[in-house]
Amino acid sequence: MSAIRQAGPWLEFLADPGDFLAAAGGHLAAEPVLSTVVATGAHRRLTQQAVGITPPGPDWWLVVRDGSGTVIGTGMRSATAEPYPLFLLPMPDEAAVGVARALHARGEQALAVNGALPAVRLCADELARLSGGEVLVNRRTRLHELTELVPPRPVPGTLVAAVEQDLDLVTAWFHAFVTDADEQAGRPRGAGEHELPDQGELLRRIRSGQYWFWTDESGRRVHLTGANPPSFGVARIGPVYTPPEQRGRGWASNAVAEVSRRLQAAGVRACLFTDQANPTSNRVYAALGFRPVMDTANLVIAHSQHAVA
Template sequence: MTADSTLRFYADPEEFLAAAGAYLAANPVVSTVVASVTRRMAARRAEGVTLPEDDWWLVVRDASGAVVGAAMRTAPFPPRPAFLLPMPPEAAEALARAWHRRGERVRAVNGALPAARACAEEVARLDGGRVAVAQHTRLHVLDHLTPPAPAPGALRAATADEVDLVAAWFAAFMADADEQAGRPRGTSAHETPDRADLLRRIRDGRVWFWTDGSGAPVHLTAANPPSFGVARVGPVYTPPEQRGRGWAGNAVAEVSRLLTAEGARVCLFTDQANPVSNRLYAGLGFRPVVDMANLALVD
C-alpha cells in the first residue's frame, strides 16, 4: 500500500461522514470519539461556525477500495494530537509519512493500539524524538447493568443557571484524574468546553448532578449524544471531599439506565492507571473493548 492510493484527507466533516459513515456504524463503540466529535463539528458548521482551517479527517482504504481505518485531527488544545481508529500498521505508518510530506508537525498521537503506536514511531523516525506514553486508556461498553449499593440522594439534570459549577467541575476533572493516576496535575492535555458548549450540553439534557439528601449537588456525570446508537459517558467527577460515598456509582448507573431507555448502547473510557475507576465500572457491568493511548513525541 502507498499513502497516495490508500489515504484521503477531508476538510469537511460531512464529506468525511459520507465516505466513512458505514465504517463507523459497523463498529460504533470503537468509533465513538470520531463519530461524536465529527457530528458535533458538522452541526456547528451547519450553524455557520467556521471550523479551523487545519482540521482534517482521514479515510483509509485497502486495495479493493473498502474502508479499513479512519482518523482525525480536530483537537483544539496543544499539541493538537491526531486521533486514530484501528487500521493496518502499514496504513498508520503511511499516515506519518503523509504528514511529513505535507510539512505537518505532529507531536502527539492518540487512539487505538497498536495503530497509534505504529504511527507515532514512524513520526519519531522521520521527525526526531522518541515516543512516550502520556496516558493509557481503555474503552468499555456496558453489557448488563449491575446496580450498586444504594446511596442517599437522587440524580437530576443540571440547569443553565448552574453552568458555572458545571464548568468548574469539568475543569477539575482531568487535573484530579491525573492526580488519582499518580501523574502530576495538569499532565494530560484535554479540551475544556467553552461556556457556550456547556450551555448547549446542559440544554440538551446531557449533564446531570447527583444530589445528596439536602438537594445539594455532590457529583457530576455527563454524556455525549448518541452517535450510530452509542452514547459515551463522561466526564464523571466527584469533588475530593465527597468521594467514597457511592455518589459516582449511583450516578453512572442511573445515567446508563436513562441512555439505555433511549435505545443507546453505553460506553466510557477509563484511565488504566486509576484502579478506583476501573473497579467501579467493572462492578457496574462495563467490559473492556479496546486499549488506547495518548502518545507524545518528546525531544
Template sequence: MSATPAAGPRLRFHTDPREFLAAAADYLAADPVVSTVVTTVAHRLLSQQEEGIVAPDRNWWLVVRDDSGAVVGAAMRAAPFAPYPPFLLPMSDAAAVALARALHDRGEEVLAVNGALPAAQLCAAELTRLGGGRVQVSQHTRLHELGELARPKPVPGRLVAATEDDVALATRWFDAFMGDADEQAGRPRGASAHEVPDRADMLRRIRAGQLWFWVDEAGQRVHLTGANPPSFGVARVGPVYTPPAQRGRGWASNAVAEVSRRIQDEGARVCLFTDQANPTSNRIYAALGYRPVVDMANLVIVR
C-alpha cells in the same frame, strides 16, 4: 481533500466532517463502540457547522481504503486543545506508518498521537523517525461497553439535569476532572492535555441534556456525570467527576448507573473510557457491568 498515491493503503483527507461521515459511514457503523470518539466529535462539529461555527483550519478527517476500495480505517485531527493530537481508529500497520509519512510530507507539527493500539504507537514511532524525538505514554486508556446494568447500593439523593445556572460549576469541574485524574493515577497534575468547554459550548451541552448532577439529601451538588449524544446508536458517558471531599460515598456509582440506564432505555448502547492507572474507577465501572472492549493510549512526542 487530498489523497495518497494508489500503491499500498490509500489515505484520503477530508476537511468537512459531512464528507468524512458520508465516505466512512458503513465502516464506522460496523463497530460503533470502537468508533465512538471519532463519530461523536464528527457529529458534534457537523452540528456546530450547521449553526455557522467555523472549525479551525487544522482539522481534518481521514479515510483509509485497501486495494479493493473498501474502507479499512479512519482517523481525525479535530482536538480543540493543544497540541491537537490526531486520533486513530484501528488500522493496519502499513496504514499507520503511511499516515505518519503523509503528515510529515504535509508539514504538520505533530507532538502527540491518541487512539487505538498498535496504530497510534506505530504512527508516533514513524513520526519520530522522520522528525526526531522520542515517544512517551501520557495515559493508557481502556474503552468499555455496558452489558447488563448491575445497580449499585442506593445512596441518598438523586440525579438532576444541569441547568444554565450550573455553567460556572460545571466548567470548574470539567477543568478539575483531568487534573484530579492525573493525581489519582500518579502523574503530575496537568500532565494530560484535555478540553475545557467554553461558556458557549457548556451551554450547548446543558441545553442538549448532556450533563447531570447527583444532589444529596440537602440538595447540594456533589457529583457530575456527562454523556455524548448517541452516534450510530452508541452514547459515550463522560466526564465523571466527584470533588475530593465527596468521594467514597457512592455518588459516582449511582449517577453513572442512572445515566447509563436512561441511555439504554432510549435504545442506545453505552460505553465509557477509563484510565488504566486508576484502579478505583475501573473497579466501579466493572461492578456496574461495563466490560473492556479495546485498549488505547495517549502518546506524546518529546523533542
C-alpha cells in the same frame, strides 16, 4: 482535501465532516462502540459548522481504503487545544505509518497521537523517527462497553439535569476532573494532555441535556456525570467527577448507573474510557457491568526544544 494512493491501503484526507460521514458512515456504524470518538467528533463538528464555529487548529477527517476502495480504517484531527492531537481508530499497520509520512511530507507538525493501539504507537514512532523526536506515553486508556447493568448499592439522593444556571459549576468541575484524574493516576496535577471545552461549548452541551448532577437528600449537588449524544446508537459517558470531600459515598456509582439505565432504556449502548493507571475508577465501572473493548493510548512526541510532561 487529498488522497494518497499506494500499493496497499490508501489514505483519503477530507476537510468536511459531512463528506467524511458520507464516505465512512457505514464503516463507523458497523463497530459503533469502537468508533465512538470519531463518530461523535464528526457529528459534533457538523453541529458546530452549522453555527459558524471554526476549530483553531488542523481540521481533517481520514478515510483508509483497501485496494478495492472498501473503507478499512478512519481517523481525525479536529482537537481544539494544543498540541491538536490526531485520533486514529484501528487500521492496517502500513496505513498508520502512512499517516505519519503523509503529514511529514506536507509539513504538518504533529506532536501527539491518541486512539487505538497499535495504530497510534506505529504512527507516533514514525512521526518521531521523521522528526528526530521521542515517543512518550501520556496516558494508557481503555474503552469499555456496558453489557448488563449491575445496580450499585443505593444511596440517598437523585439524578437531576444540569441547567444554564449551573454553567459555572459545570465548568469548574470539568476543569477539576482533568487535574484530579491526573493525581488519582499518580501523575502531577495538570501533567496530562487534555482537551477542555470552553464555556460556550459547555453551555451548548448543557442546553442539549448532556450533563447531570447527583444531588443528596438535601438537594445539594455532590457529583457530575456527562454523556455525549448518541452516534450510531452509542453514547459515551464522561466526565465523571466527584469533589474530593464527597468521595467514597457511592455518588459516582449511582449517577453513572442511572445515566446508563436511561441510555439503555432508550435503546442506546453505553460506553466509557478509563485511565488504566486509576484503579479506583476501573474497579467502580467493572462492578457496574462495563467490560473492556479496546486498549487505547495518548502519546506525545517530545523534542529537545519542547517541554513535554
